[in-house]
Amino acid sequence: MRTQRTGRKTRTWAALAAVGALALTACGGGDGKGSEADPPAGGSATPKRSVELPQLAGExxxxAAVWTGPEQENFTKVLKEFEKRTGATVTFVPAQDPIVTFLGTKVAGGQPPDVALLPQVGALTAAVQNKWAQPLGPEARAQLDKNYSKGWKDLGAVGGTQYGVYYKAANKSLIWYNAKAFQTAGAQVPKTWKDFLTTADTLSASGVPAVSVGGADGWTLTDWFENVYLSQAGPEMYDKLAKHEIKWTDASVGEALRTLASLFGRKDFLAGGQSGALATEFPKSVTQTFTGGDQPAAAMVFEGDFVAVNIAQTEAKIGTDALVFPFPAVGEKPPVVSGGDVAVALKPSKGAQALLTFLASPDAAEIQAAQGGFVSPNKAVDLAAYPNDIQRGIARSLIAAGDDFRFDMSDQAPAAFGGTPGAGEWKALQDFLANPSDVAGVQARLEADAAKAYGH
Incomplete structure (x- = not known):
């Protein structure tokens, strides 16, 4: 069985890259000043009420979601506001990857959650094909039509029917860096991959490894590959590989892996070398970059805007100690890869539909935006809700781009290939990190796993 998105059109890629680069360049200085049109940052003490919700006393x-730590805690604040408005009682259920397997167990046991937040487009398609998902009701659809661009609505639809609400988005083309480590080393912010490697050399020569890689979580490695591939091979090839219309043994994949090997193959560039990177989970990859003043475990960490949640667990301040630049251009243009979490009802209940309506409104997103480490694709969200200029700039660029973006490739794939720990793309790229010289062997494993997952 081949699992892929439905109704996805070819997107113009350059627009988001340009606007994203401008936004990040503007906010990288950390001057603390917002746009004159923006009210003070940080949100209001009284949450907005732009949508009416039913009374659900006793319900x-x-x-369920795979979120943990601060991300889970911040989302719980949103659920508390829903409880306050409706009288319902809401329990957060921690899920495990792959979430499709987790939900399948729950459904088989007759106890599915009312709502699940799915981190992959393939997971939404699987939920619909397995007849777990419920179509959106009219109230939630009205909020979507009012607050979302067509591209984000299309991502939440399967076979022309709207099932999901993209509550959370992500710009997954960002490099966060320790400002003190850069200053001590005399390192420059790079714009191209060649410059990036030069910066890495400068940092390593100063005694600080260049990059902290969370290789214990295979999804971070898929994001590294996707950014290199999108910039180097271009959007048309990216779309073909995402749909498995070209094989993973294609020369373009080998070229991207060799480019990535120019970083992964340098033990001195990675915090702890290859073995240390493979033992480092994503949260630690962030916190160790912003701990230790100008002598951290590494000077840079790659990942999306949600990195801010983990930086908040350190003493570093975003905008001064922690700065950000766009993923460097490997080809003609820098890449912009987006991701997100889609909320879907798994029970035909009034409460589930009410929660989806709330999540599709700006009210819910503004609560979590104020906590940091969160970006919403909801264009009605007040930018002042974001806590600093960096996150406000990331959100502004996302909304300004409209439908012009490329969605995370592994999240479009069947979960068996693109979303399962210890299997498929996650495992193959972990093997590649351990031995970056084995490009052909990794390509062969990727193609074998992809062909099996896509059913051909």
Whole structure:
């Protein structure tokens, strides 16, 4: 069985790259000043009420997501506001990857959660094909039509029917860096991959490894590959590989892996070398970059805007100690890869539909935006809700781009290939990190796993 997105049109890629680069360049200085049109940052003490919700006194709901730590805590604040407005009781259920397997167990046991937040487009398609998902009701659809661009609505639809609300988005083409480590080393912010490697050399020569890689979580490695591939091979090839219309043994994949090997193959560039990177989980990859003043475990860490949540667990301040630049251009243009989490109802209940309506409104997103480490694709969200200029700039560029973006490639794939720990793309790229010289062997494993997952 081949699992892929439905109704996805070819997007213009350059627009988001340009606007994203401008936004990040503007906010990289950390001057603390917002746009004159922006009210003070940080949100209001009284949450907005732009949508009416039904009274659900006595109703109990369960919401499942793979979020943990601060991300889970911040989302719980959103659920508390929903409880306050409706009288319902909502319990957060921690899920495990792959979430399709987790939900399948729950459904088989007759106890599915009312709502699940799915981190992959393929997971939404699987939920619909397995007949777990419920179509959106009219109230939630009205919020989508009012607050979302067509591209984000299309991502939440399968076979022309709207099932999901993209509550959370991500710009997954960002490099966060320790400002003190850069200053001590005399390192420059790079614009191209060649410059990036030069910066890495400068940092390593100063005694600080260049990059902290969370290789214990295979999804971070898929994001590294996707950014290199999109910039180097271009959007048309990216779309073909995402749909498995070209094989992973294609020369373009080998070229991207060799480019990535110019970083992964340098033990001195990685915090702890290759073995240390493979033992480092994503949260630690961030916190160790912003701990230790000008002598951290590494000077840079790659990942999306959600990195801010983990930086907040350190003493570093975003905008001064922690700065950000766009993923460097490997080809003609820098890449912009987006991701997101889509909320879907798994029970035909009034409460589940009410929660989806709330999540599709700006009210819910503004609560979590104020906590940091969160970006919403909801164009009605007040930018003043974001806590600093960097996150406000990232959100502004996302909304300004409209439908012009490329979605995370592994999240479009069947979960068996693109979303399962210890298997498929996650495992193959972990093997590649351990031995970056084995390009052909990794390509062969990727193609074998992809062909099996896509059913051909």
């Amino acid at each position: 109990r709901l369960e919401v």
